[in-house]
Amino acid sequence: MVLPRAARTQRRTRIQEEKEERILEAALEVFSLHGFRGATVDQIAEVAGMSKPNLLYYFRTKEAMHRALITRVLDTWLDPLREFDAAGNPVSEIRSYIRRKLEMARDFPRESRLFANEMLQGATNIEDELKGPLKSLVDEKAAVIRAWAKAGKIARCDPYHLIFSIWSTTQHYADFDVQVRAVLGQEKAGDGRFEDAARFLEQLFINGLEVRDAAP
Amino acid sequence: MVLPRAARTQRRTRIQEEKEERILEAALEVFSLHGFRGATVDQIAEVAGMSKPNLLYYFRTKEAMHRALITRVLDTWLDPLREFDAAGNPVSEIRSYIRRKLEMARDFPRESRLFANEMLQGATNIEDELKGPLKSLVDEKAAVIRAWAKAGKIARCDPYHLIFSIWSTTQHYADFDVQVRAVLGQEKAGDGRFEDAARFLEQLFINGLEVRDAAP
DNA sequence: TGATAATTTGACCGGTTGGTAAACATTACA
DNA sequence: TGTAATGTTTACCAACCGGTCAAATTATCA
Numbered sequence: 001m002v003l004p005r006a007a008r009t010q011r012r013t014r015i016q017e018e019k020e021e022r023i024l025e026a027a028l029e030v031f032s033l034h035g036f037r038g039a040t041v042d043q044i045a046e047v048a049g050m051s052k053p054n055l056l057y058y059f060r061t062k063e064a065m066h067r068a069l070i071t072r073v074l075d076t077w078l079d080p081l082r083e084f085d086a087a088g089n090p091v092s093e094i095r096s097y098i099r100r101k102l103e104m105a106r107d108f109p110r111e112s113r114l115f116a117n118e119m120l121q122g123a124t125n126i127e128d129e130l131k132g133p134l135k136s137l138v139d140e141k142a143a144v145i146r147a148w149a150k151a152g153k154i155a156r157c158d159p160y161h162l163i164f165s166i167w168s169t170t171q172h173y174a175d176f177d178v179q180v181r182a183v184l185g186q187e188k189a190g191d192g193r194f195e196d197a198a199r200f201l202e203q204l205f206i207n208g209l210e211v212r213d214a215a216p
Numbered sequence: 217m218v219l220p221r222a223a224r225t226q227r228r229t230r231i232q233e234e235k236e237e238r239i240l241e242a243a244l245e246v247f248s249l250h251g252f253r254g255a256t257v258d259q260i261a262e263v264a265g266m267s268k269p270n271l272l273y274y275f276r277t278k279e280a281m282h283r284a285l286i287t288r289v290l291d292t293w294l295d296p297l298r299e300f301d302a303a304g305n306p307v308s309e310i311r312s313y314i315r316r317k318l319e320m321a322r323d324f325p326r327e328s329r330l331f332a333n334e335m336l337q338g339a340t341n342i343e344d345e346l347k348g349p350l351k352s353l354v355d356e357k358a359a360v361i362r363a364w365a366k367a368g369k370i371a372r373c374d375p376y377h378l379i380f381s382i383w384s385t386t387q388h389y390a391d392f393d394v395q396v397r398a399v400l401g402q403e404k405a406g407d408g409r410f411e412d413a414a415r416f417l418e419q420l421f422i423n424g425l426e427v428r429d430a431a432p
Numbered sequence: 433t434g435a436t437a438a439t440t441t442g443a444c445c446g447g448t449t450g451g452t453a454a455a456c457a458t459t460a461c462a
Numbered sequence: 463t464g465t466a467a468t469g470t471t472t473a474c475c476a477a478c479c480g481g482t483c484a485a486a487t488t489a490t491c492a
Contacts, residue, residue: 016468032336033338035254035333036254037254038250041450041451042450051472053472113336116392120251120329120333123398127394130395130398164399165417176383178335182350183351183380196376199374200381203373204425205424207423208420232439273439433492435491435492436491438490441486443485445483447478449476452475456469456472460468
């Protein structure tokens with residue numbers, strides 16, 4: 001047969017799994033750095049250490065590779081938000097959400113940049129994902145936050161913009177890493193910058209969301 | 217003569233000014249959407265409404281266009297931070313800095329995305345600008361913030377990470393516009409989202425930076 | 433107006449792009 | 463072991479890429 005590729009016969013070969021893994025790893029490297037249009041199949045093949053036709057045997061087109069990559073990464077990327085627990089203590093939930101997001105920015109910067117590139121370029125490939133699963137998840141957690149505010153456990157605030165601001169402040173350390181390093185300078189740009197960031201952001205959000213005297 | 221181009225004879229023609237303006241406008245449109253590598257000269261020429269050789273008459277290379285664009289935009293992009301006034305009232309300075317940055321995200325989203333693309337892709341073209349003028353400016357304003365903290369006018373905090381968090385939260389509404397709209401949904405994604413964001417961010421930063429009981 | 437400089441264009445170039453065809457090599461498994 | 467399915471490679475293609483060139487057109491100004 002000539003066309004088994006990703007269109008499996010039934011179950012994936014060991015070789016298929018290994019190679020697809022290597023390809024997606026290389027694709028992450030390249031797409032996250034140059035975006036979809038700026039990335040080239042040749043470059044991905046080179047990083048993956050295989051010939052271009054070989055790569056195209058597993059993923060028929062550049063777009064198919066990109067789709068597969070996005071789908072896989074998006075899922076794990078949303079895990080921290082899923083863990084956000086309605087039954088937990090608001091302050092510690094928010095604190096640990098910030099911490100988890102910051103850890104992801106530190107440990108998986110390429111994944112963060114992949115999405116950032118996607119958003120910047122209009123997100124035409126994942127708009128459905130955004131309007132569907134992502135929106136639902138955020139709606140759900142926004143309701144939790146709103147309930148906390150209503151119960152007087154945290155200050156009243158727009159839960160959506162709260163989530164946005166946690167996303168943006170934490171992902172900043174992955175997406176704008178070059179700028180962060182340049183501004184901090186050599187002495188402050190070491191690994192400690194994530195600890196400093198965590199300390200600052202926790203202070204900002206915890207104090208910023210503390211309950212105030214309500215206007216009558 | 218054959219090569220006056222941007223290498224001016226002495227003063228620029230009216231035609232030169234107009235065309236260079238049109239080209240940079242088109243370049244902003246395309247570069248901000250696709251990044252340097254993803255953008256094509258043909259596409260920029262099409263958006264600018266002129267032939268490719270004509271465009272290359274004004275800017276010899278794609279890189280020259282990009283450089284000219286970055287240089288021009290970077291300068292105005294930093295204006296809000298320059299206005300940050302040491303003599304002013306800390307709370308109102310921070311408040312109005314947030315507001316100005318948010319207005320820029322609303323009114324000049326392409327400029328914001330241009331830089332975001334640049335950062336994501338390693339910023340090799342502007343690394344010097346970052347380590348030089350940008351770092352100096354931030355260092356200067358960080359000193360101001362530190363002084364405010366020491367004087368007990370705002371809470372003690374890392375001034376660099378404070379600036380980063382203002383940058384990221386505000387620029388988020390330009391760079392991740394697609395995501396913001398998708399998550400907010402049709403009813404909340406109208407123009408009012410900037411007002412909502414401003415209200416939330418002011419609350420977050422003003423409360424978050426309010427002076428607390430100092431640990432001894 | 434005429435001549436000179438500035439601008440615009442169509443045709444073109446070598447290199448790269450995403451992708452294909454088919455021959456060849458390897459693996460799985462009866 | 464044999465053989466069919468799976469995996470890999472070499473050679474290649476048309477389209478597109480950034481950029482050049484010389485000829486044609488338009489603006490400038492003495």
